[in-house]
Amino acid sequence: MADASIGLWTVPLAVFGGAIRVSTPFLFVSLGECITERSGRINLGLEGTLVMGAMSAYGISYLSGSPWLGVLAAGLTGAMLGALHAGICSLPRVNDIAVGIALMLFGTGLAFFLGKPLIEPTAPRLPAIDFGWWSNIPQLKAALRINVLFLFGVALAPVLYWAFRTTRWGLLIRTAGESSDAARAMGHSVLLIRLRATMVGGFLAGIGGSFLSLFYPGSWNEGLSSGQGITAVALVIFARWDPMLCLWASLAFGGAAALGPALQSVGVTFGYHLFNAAPYFLTLAIMIITCSPKRTLTGAPAELSITR
Amino acid sequence: MDFSSISRRRLLQGSAALTLGTALGTRGATAADTTIGFIYVGSRDDYGYNQAHAAGAAALKKMAGLKVVEEEKVPETDAVEKTMESMINLDGATLLFPTSFGYYNPHVQKIAGKYPKVHFEHCGGLWTDKDPKNAGSYFGYIDEAQYIAGIVAGHTTKSGKLGFVAAKPIPQVLRNINAFTLGAKLANPKTTTQVIFTGDWSMPVKEAEATNSLIDQGIDVLTCHVDGPKTMVENAARRGAFVCGYHVNQSPLAPKAYLTGAEWNWEALYPKFIKMLAAGQSIPNFYRGGLQEEIVKVSPYGPAVSDAARRHADEVKARFMATGLTIFKGPLVDNKGKTVIAAGTERGQKDPELEKMDYLVEGVLGAAA
Numbered sequence: 001m002a003d004a005s006i007g008l009w010t011v012p013l014a015v016f017g018g019a020i021r022v023s024t025p026f027l028f029v030s031l032g033e034c035i036t037e038r039s040g041r042i043n044l045g046l047e048g049t050l051v052m053g054a055m056s057a058y059g060i061s062y063l064s065g066s067p068w069l070g071v072l073a074a075g076l077t078g079a080m081l082g083a084l085h086a087g088i089c090s091l092p093r094v095n096d097i098a099v100g101i102a103l104m105l106f107g108t109g110l111a112f113f114l115g116k117p118l119i120e121p122t123a124p125r126l127p128a129i130d131f132g133w134w135s136n137i138p139q140l141k142a143a144l145r146i147n148v149l150f151l152f153g154v155a156l157a158p159v160l161y162w163a164f165r166t167t168r169w170g171l172l173i174r175t176a177g178e179s180s181d182a183a184r185a186m187g188h189s190v191l192l193i194r195l196r197a198t199m200v201g202g203f204l205a206g207i208g209g210s211f212l213s214l215f216y217p218g219s220w221n222e223g224l225s226s227g228q229g230i231t232a233v234a235l236v237i238f239a240r241w242d243p244m245l246c247l248w249a250s251l252a253f254g255g256a257a258a259l260g261p262a263l264q265s266v267g268v269t270f271g272y273h274l275f276n277a278a279p280y281f282l283t284l285a286i287m288i289i290t291c292s293p294k295r296t297l298t299g300a301p302a303e304l305s306i307t308r
Numbered sequence: 309m310d311f312s313s314i315s316r317r318r319l320l321q322g323s324a325a326l327t328l329g330t331a332l333g334t335r336g337a338t339a340a341d342t343t344i345g346f347i348y349v350g351s352r353d354d355y356g357y358n359q360a361h362a363a364g365a366a367a368l369k370k371m372a373g374l375k376v377v378e379e380e381k382v383p384e385t386d387a388v389e390k391t392m393e394s395m396i397n398l399d400g401a402t403l404l405f406p407t408s409f410g411y412y413n414p415h416v417q418k419i420a421g422k423y424p425k426v427h428f429e430h431c432g433g434l435w436t437d438k439d440p441k442n443a444g445s446y447f448g449y450i451d452e453a454q455y456i457a458g459i460v461a462g463h464t465t466k467s468g469k470l471g472f473v474a475a476k477p478i479p480q481v482l483r484n485i486n487a488f489t490l491g492a493k494l495a496n497p498k499t500t501t502q503v504i505f506t507g508d509w510s511m512p513v514k515e516a517e518a519t520n521s522l523i524d525q526g527i528d529v530l531t532c533h534v535d536g537p538k539t540m541v542e543n544a545a546r547r548g549a550f551v552c553g554y555h556v557n558q559s560p561l562a563p564k565a566y567l568t569g570a571e572w573n574w575e576a577l578y579p580k581f582i583k584m585l586a587a588g589q590s591i592p593n594f595y596r597g598g599l600q601e602e603i604v605k606v607s608p609y610g611p612a613v614s615d616a617a618r619r620h621a622d623e624v625k626a627r628f629m630a631t632g633l634t635i636f637k638g639p640l641v642d643n644k645g646k647t648v649i650a651a652g653t654e655r656g657q658k659d660p661e662l663e664k665m666d667y668l669v670e671g672v673l674g675a676a677a
Binding site: 122216217222 | 381513517542543561
């Protein structure tokens with residue numbers, strides 16, 4: 001019976017596997033929010049977008065039989081919710097944070113309402129790519145069954161980092177976020193830039209949702225997100241609006257989420273509530289260490305309603 | 309998130325009224341209409357605990373002269389008091405089913421004292437003589453079904469290691485873990501059960517992580533006690549492990565991996581309650597029962613269950629059905645080496661001591677606190 005067990009190695013392996021399995025929704029939502037916030041707007045509604053994305057991906061995958069169509073549907077749903085947020089926020093004297101909270105409730109409520117008949121059926125899931133072919137340890141093989149969405153997210157982070165720095169589009173988004181007057185003086189519509197940035201952000205968050213329902217944990221139910229969307233929005237601040245830091249922060253969160261169950265499985269039974277809370281504990285600790293009352297957050301776009 | 313529950317509640321009322329309306333169409337309203345309120349802690353179609361209760365509520369909706377109102381996702385806080393009061397005052401409910409463990413103390417007790425004419429039937433609580441007379445608690449000895457699932461699991465496992473994904477270390481959960489383990493030890497005395505607590509009733513990502521960690525440890529048969537077993541069942545089946553279900557029959561989710569499961573049978577019990585009331589009897593304040601009383605049942609065996617396992621499980625089930633069987637009897641040692649039930653003592657199912665269980669028996673890997 002000892003041959004199938006890898007003992008204490010479970011913990012680092014679970015943290016590693018968890019970093020890959022659990023991090024993807026965080027990664028997509030935080031990269032999406034990064035784009036939106038860099039353009040000078042906060043979309044707190046991404047929790048709702050994530051849940052709507054999860055529900056619509058599951059529904060479309062179930063009805064059409066194609067999970068990839070589900071991913072596309074999730075992205076489009078997210079983009080529509082993003083357009084709704086940006087549309088309402090472009091009206092005068094509208095607070096983007098309040099709209100975001102409203103859309104968060106709207107998105108989750110609508111997803112729960114439309115998703116009722118989807119809880120029982122089983123939809124086709126996204127395939128995994130087997131990167132563990134070289135290993136004969138089943139646990140490692142399982143941890144290395146990686147979904148292509150994760151790889152796409154990992155590739156997207158450096159692309160965004162590069163795009164913000166060196167492309168015309170990146171510059172425009174940053175200009176709208178740092179000084180809307182400057183963007184207007186250059187002859188660009190700030191509202192249009194923000195509309196596009198919010199739609200792209202919503203698109204990515206919707207895809208993050210499709211990962212939840214179509215890959216891991218891999219089915220639709222109402223507790224599916226349990227606040228991951230809102231955590232990911234906070235991650236952006238934590239990552240200082242830097243796409244590469246978003247990637248590392250998402251991986252750290254995924255790994256931390258796996259820590260609690262993994263420690264219990266090898267017999268560390270004390271304080272599991274604390275270990276289960278590890279991701280939140282991590283956020284608090286880093287926020288406290290890095291914040292200062294004497295200056296605004298480094299890297300914060302100047303037009304954001306929280307920094308203005 | 310509190311705002312959203314208001315609209316959902318209205319929506320549910322609306323749909324309940326709609327179905328009632330169609331029912332009333334042919335029958336005509338009678339003065340004897342009774343309104344019954346059901347309160348769920350999670351979503352009522354979670355493929356688990358709440359769905360089992362909702363199936364019971366649905367059985368009542370089919371009965372003449374009853375109106376059922378429901379509210380889901382009511383937290384185990386002051387919120388449930390508000391829900392109960394609004395069901396009593398706005399909907400005119402005279403019988404309430406607050407179905408989650410944490411509702412009872414202090415919330416149901418408080419509201420029951422305030423509305424002596426309304427009857428409260430709480431699922432899982434421990435009613436004592438000091439509690440209001442219009443409150444009662446009912447529960448099923450689902451550990452009997454877990455015991456049988458344990459026998460099947462013990463026969464099926466090749467590594468001798470079973471896994472249990474649990475929500476919180478409360479007595480009912482510990483009792484299920486212990487019964488499952490004791491059943492498995494009947495099949496093979498060396499079997500162990502590794503338990504992981506996720507910390508709450510519905511945490512899909514944690515449950516999936518727990519499932520993966522357990523399988524990484526070489527565990528090949530898993531079961532759970534969380535609100536929605538769907539996540540555990542699907543993820544375990546994907547990794548090639550066998551599963552025992554909980555709350556309702558989850559075999560459609562994993563037809564090959566599903567061995568058996570412990571299910572509630574509320575759709576048989578709730579109409580019984582209503583018939584008692586209609587006959588002018590009162591429902592006993594402390595109502596319990598197991599397989600024999602048809603409050604719980606065992607899922608049909610899956611294709612992977614061997615003939616030996618079937619025979620063994622069926623034989624024990626027949627003893628439960630005929631005379632009742634004592635699961636927890638001395639000498640019983642917990643997993644810290646302490647004797648928790650002395651030799652010669654038998655703790656029958658109705659023994660209130662069992663509802664205060666705070667230990668894990670020998671063979672369980674994990675800690676109760």
